Amino acid sequence: MEVCTIGGFNEVGKNMTAVKVGEDVFIFDAGLYIPGIVELQEENLLQYTDRLKKGKRFENTYTEKKLREFGAIPNDTVLDKLGWRKNVRAAFISHAHLDHVGGVPYIMKRYPEVPIYGTPFTIKVLEAILEGEKIKINNPLKIVQPDSFQFIEGKSGKYKVDFVHTTHSTIQCVFVALHTKEGIFFYGLDLKFDNYPTIGKPPNYKKLKELGRAGVKVLVTDALYSQTEKKPGGEVIAKHMLEDSFSKLRGKNSAFFATTFSSHIERLINIVNLAKKTGREIVFIGRSLSKYVEAASKVNFWPHKNKVRLIKYGKQREAFLRKLERERGKYFVVCTGHQAEENSVMDRIVKGSTPFKFREGDHLIFSSSVIPAPVNVVLRDKLDAKLRRIGVRLQTDIHVHGHGSREDIRDLIRMLNPKHVIPAHGTLQQEAPMIDLASEMGYNFGETSHLSSNGKVLKL
């Protein structure tokens, strides 16, 4: 078995791994590296201002070439060099986050006949991304249910593939277990073991143990928090934090806002449940919110279908915000911009470019943490400072994150009992603690536990 660790092994982002067994190759995930995207946007912006000065029009386009140049998508051209490209039989997308699915439109074009497998929600999100970016791909999109399996025909045999339900921070996340003659290749990211989720079921531990008994050869898994002892806590904790935050909202004529990750359907459901108790009309504003909520709707994972108004486009948004300015006590707004991203709804409002302006006594709940990159810290610092100066009552960090810490990884390894362990989803430094954990559990570094990097092949 050969494992090519294509992306996400030198950074957090653009996850992609390929596995070769006999003459058959399988791809797992094809994500984006968001800081690369941001850098590319900035370059585009510079050109934009330049062109504006010269009186020209500007079109912001991401080309595959530009994305590769900025390291924003995985460098899968390594598969060409290895001669694996023509042998790819299937691609599996673990879940709907951009660092796992966002590269598909650019990458999978190069493998036009290869089917792409994902859960209903993941595939719906992928379709929405393709539509949004105006890209067409010819790959067959195959919908698989969590906790189901598929058989895939290869040159060197027929492969059973299990899609095992896990919890994380969006819905319908799966681990992918590829059964081969040499044993199971287990693609185990991302994960947080939540035994008391507020919607859906806990991870399928029974299946994991069963696979462990059947014989796992290789485990690739999520090392992001492998250094951390403290557990992040399950979603029920976020729910209680929200409950407490909502109990502090006051003012009949004050605006009430919340903002969170658009893909975090479970969180959004809990927010809506609490918002309903305020008696106000609930309005979601922002393109990405609509994208994810609509996808959830289509797969029957959105219980608030007719109770939440979704606003997507600029005109609708301006009209609504004008109304909100006059009747601020009538609505409960959930919008994009928890990281103060440029051009998010929150950013636009605070910069003063919308008809609605925050006032003293308005409330804003950040159901998110600041992603600890300096750029986010700066943007949120500024945003928060402006809001406080106005007198907006902020509640921040009403959030638990979605990556399991040391003990979750220990549990996963125990249940699967794999022969080889490969940490993923981080830099070498972030992956190293998982090697230490594996040592505690009897693995030998370089023999049965491995640090890899983007583009490297491990023969196991």
Next chain:
Amino acid sequence: MEVCTIGGFNEVGKNMTAVKVGEDVFIFDAGLYIPGIVELQEENLLQYTDRLKKGKRFENTYTEKKLREFGAIPNDTVLDKLGWRKNVRAAFISHAHLDHVGGVPYIMKRYPEVPIYGTPFTIKVLEAILEGEKIKINNPLKIVQPDSFQFIEGKSGKYKVDFVHTTHSTIQCVFVALHTKEGIFFYGLDLKFDNYPTIGKPPNYKKLKELGRAGVKVLVTDALYSQTEKKPGGEVIAKHMLEDSFSKLRGKNSAFFATTFSSHIERLINIVNLAKKTGREIVFIGRSLSKYVEAASKVNFWPHKNKVRLIKYGKQREAFLRKLERERGKYFVVCTGHQAEENSVMDRIVKGSTPFKFREGDHLIFSSSVIPAPVNVVLRDKLDAKLRRIGVRLQTDIHVHGHGSREDIRDLIRMLNPKHVIPAHGTLQQEAPMIDLASEMGYNFGETSHLSSNGKVLKL
């Protein structure tokens, strides 16, 4: 009104404040400074080894003089200098934590006729401390219910005193509101506003607002987390964290241990509720655990009276641990030592001086955080490392702390609307952010918001 900030204004600990109105003086709290105690113990230990070497006996005694020398109790001799001492009419103890009540045995001797007011639990804990230290005081101990009031006769009038229920991290905590002709003096520490406590009621906001309308002149309150935006979360969150931890216990013949703050009755109740589901017999070991649980029992705050065995003394402990060693799957043990304190039960076990030894596969839940002083960090680092080397499965930081952050303080100030604000419970640096918060709310530093230090008098 004159406020003498006696202790807890230059450190976290030994809280004590006195207020003079007309010819009447009132004392609020008389706590210990734990690092001072530790330093004193260490000196005692040095002498102990010395005496042992010389073949002598040793007695570890805390004298008032030694405690003052090591800064372990508030320096209330300032009251002598101010001529206030003879005018003290009453002392109020806000809650049962050592940094609020622990100095009483040494301090209140100097005011032998002054009655000491506290809630039932606080008074029971005080009695247990007095018994434990073999100290007698003659002061009348007056039991007051949370959300009740008392009238106290002074030279310059009759004073109504409200004892307002609040939530924190032990039971029966109260704010003390002293009604004077000049307005209310409000002693507001410690606090965390928990709107969904797992036992008991939320803070009495109604009363707080009522007092606010009646006119608060001075608010002294808990600045410890005034710099922190992020809320600690309520006890329900700790409960869910525990639930998750308990779901990870496994092994019919493995020992199960938990350790937490002995005074945290609410936490202990939740631990017992979960431990009962394991079907094992529940045993508490450690002197301070017994002290607090017995006090809670006496005031009917301990629902597990006949379901938990309390082990207090050395012989009993050794006998039980011998049994546990043989039948480790039969018991669920809660013991002292979450900070790896010298001579705590956990410390003794791990150092190998008890008949019970930890083995691979045993479980230990730390329902506490490491107090971020280097000494605790070192002790816990060593303890944890030893346990891990053995293969004990640790779950750490299953905890939320008990001090409100910025938004709780903002709420308190809003409800009480005091004329003057005085941050307490910290160093100058820890108190400074509350001055900034007060500025945001319209207070002027040096006029209506004040930084004080130990021994200073503010005339307001």
Next chain:
Amino acid sequence: MEVCTIGGFNEVGKNMTAVKVGEDVFIFDAGLYIPGIVELQEENLLQYTDRLKKGKRFENTYTEKKLREFGAIPNDTVLDKLGWRKNVRAAFISHAHLDHVGGVPYIMKRYPEVPIYGTPFTIKVLEAILEGEKIKINNPLKIVQPDSFQFIEGKSGKYKVDFVHTTHSTIQCVFVALHTKEGIFFYGLDLKFDNYPTIGKPPNYKKLKELGRAGVKVLVTDALYSQTEKKPGGEVIAKHMLEDSFSKLRGKNSAFFATTFSSHIERLINIVNLAKKTGREIVFIGRSLSKYVEAASKVNFWPHKNKVRLIKYGKQREAFLRKLERERGKYFVVCTGHQAEENSVMDRIVKGSTPFKFREGDHLIFSSSVIPAPVNVVLRDKLDAKLRRIGVRLQTDIHVHGHGSREDIRDLIRMLNPKHVIPAHGTLQQEAPMIDLASEMGYNFGETSHLSSNGKVLKL
């Protein structure tokens, strides 16, 4: 004596203090708050883009009103409220940094007849600022030598004022000691006690002790590093660090760049001394570099007058950079942009908008630290990452900063032995450690040591 702490007591920046003795008021410093300026620039930039889109012109102007709105200059209107404004007899500028002199053009207009005292360099820099901003003020500019004194006639008497030489991180810095009937008011910021400066003399300790013996009533001084035990080190250390950096430059055809604080004349002299040994022509590019170097030249503090070419204006700069691109081995360039400030020379080059582009093997020495505000961290992170990607060899942090730590302040207090101590140059939290230091030395907080905040008056 009344001390009004106008600016720099709630932030690092816009330093300004006023003192009233009898009927006479004296002003010390009138600086800028740089983050306020940056925020204002950003707002201007937004308007700029908007106007550009609409095809309009834009003019970036700082008005006094705007500067006050953004908190960029001290709020001296408090002097109007106090009725002090008309009694101002003189203003003293301690040194040439923008947070001490930068507000003069906007503030001192309001006191048109009040003379402004400063050392030759400080006054030259002030003149350059006035010219740069195209502002005229009518105040008489009075040049005083370090270690000289002046007599100033007031309503309530005649005042001797000592200007005492100190070391910091620009040249001709002075402490200002105002002799009054009540004792000396000593304005002691900024400072770092450098006993082995590479140019000029150590601080005038003799005079400080003499003043101490004469009787200092009030000391206002620089608390910025009062929490820090570790000394920053003198300029000789920066010189040795530079020496080491220069020894690593290689490549006959590689570009050599250095960047540092424009006002740091001592540093610039040392850089030039080392750069001369490379045999290359030395060129300084950037407006602020020229401003400070020309001011130093005028006061005979610039020994490299004909050995360094100064480039100030855009056209000259473009022409030179075109030449540099072809003959990169011929020049040693010092330029602005050590914090990656927008539109600095470094920023323009790295963004690709100049004829010169960095290449692999070029060298760049940052003789500065990143100012630890998120905005600087982000900008420098990006800049450094781009440069590294190209292969430019960076040497960063070749720097020692200019503020004395705990022991320097202790020395100052010892020598002056003031009755009252007031920390300045920081937030309350940054000033608090100086209160602790003063406590160690026998001062009582609230009696002889004082925390103030912007706009407050202390009567001493």
Next chain:
Amino acid sequence: MEVCTIGGFNEVGKNMTAVKVGEDVFIFDAGLYIPGIVELQEENLLQYTDRLKKGKRFENTYTEKKLREFGAIPNDTVLDKLGWRKNVRAAFISHAHLDHVGGVPYIMKRYPEVPIYGTPFTIKVLEAILEGEKIKINNPLKIVQPDSFQFIEGKSGKYKVDFVHTTHSTIQCVFVALHTKEGIFFYGLDLKFDNYPTIGKPPNYKKLKELGRAGVKVLVTDALYSQTEKKPGGEVIAKHMLEDSFSKLRGKNSAFFATTFSSHIERLINIVNLAKKTGREIVFIGRSLSKYVEAASKVNFWPHKNKVRLIKYGKQREAFLRKLERERGKYFVVCTGHQAEENSVMDRIVKGSTPFKFREGDHLIFSSSVIPAPVNVVLRDKLDAKLRRIGVRLQTDIHVHGHGSREDIRDLIRMLNPKHVIPAHGTLQQEAPMIDLASEMGYNFGETSHLSSNGKVLKL
């Protein structure tokens, strides 16, 4: 070529590497892991108290077995398993620090005929350690000069070995370059490239480049600060920091103390040079100080031979400290205990168990940093607090450390241009940044750059 990374690849300490070429094996370093030693001491201490209580005697002995159990020496038994043990031809000790030479007494007994090569100072220190621990080894001790070479006869050929002078933080440090048929194996730890040392010469760059041209196959080097951009600075900087500290000493009758690393001969020389100017008699107290200074003397590296009194034994020490107590203005004392180590001279004095006691106005210079392990932080915190309470004037952190940062490692790699790079001297997390650095320079992780761990073999 096979490289067995025996110790120092999972921790900072107990460095040891072995290389096999054909049938010949060579050992590089055999150090101690100090935290393991401390843990062992603590266990010994527990037994000591136990035995004391029982009235028994106690002997503190380190056995090889105990040292292995506590991970205090490298686990070289891996060489037995590999069948390499009997093929060892020589051992090379790079320098005189305990984490490189301290394991020799326990390890090299197992290879009784293998000669041990070291520079004169290193061998003298080794001899002193052997004498101190009362251990005899039969291995021939071979003295080699820095910048010399040796030929060593093996089974598979004759090997030239270069001992290349480098700078670090003790004297006579060398890199060891083993010339083999497959190319050079270069053992490059520890190092800091100091181009302006205050004694001795800069590193032998000429030789390094020469070896680079001759063909280096493998480089093992010091990754400890590979993540750090900022350079530590050369010893000249420490010298200037000391100069400044000494300029602050005052008080004719005050005691003057300094403390630093005993092995840091260059530092000690600079301290003595400055101390001489105080006109006081200079006295060194402490066993390890004597050990290193005597070793330096023997190899003519101690210019202060008759100017410094060395005090080694308890009685002498007590007698001297009694005299010092009476005539504190007569002496300048350098002693052990900069980390507040238990039983160091400083620790004894501060704990009050010597005839000399510190008083207000005494001076103490720490020419060291606190090693950032919690245990050191705690001990120094306590020590410093006690000293400050007394009123001793402390100057701390008068120090630059001895490990090169990123740019030094980059230079080393550039000069040697090795085929393979292996980071050492750290945990995986500390070594990982050197892999990133190597990537920047064209190395491929897993192919030409390698992360190893204790006991692993790399076949290159």
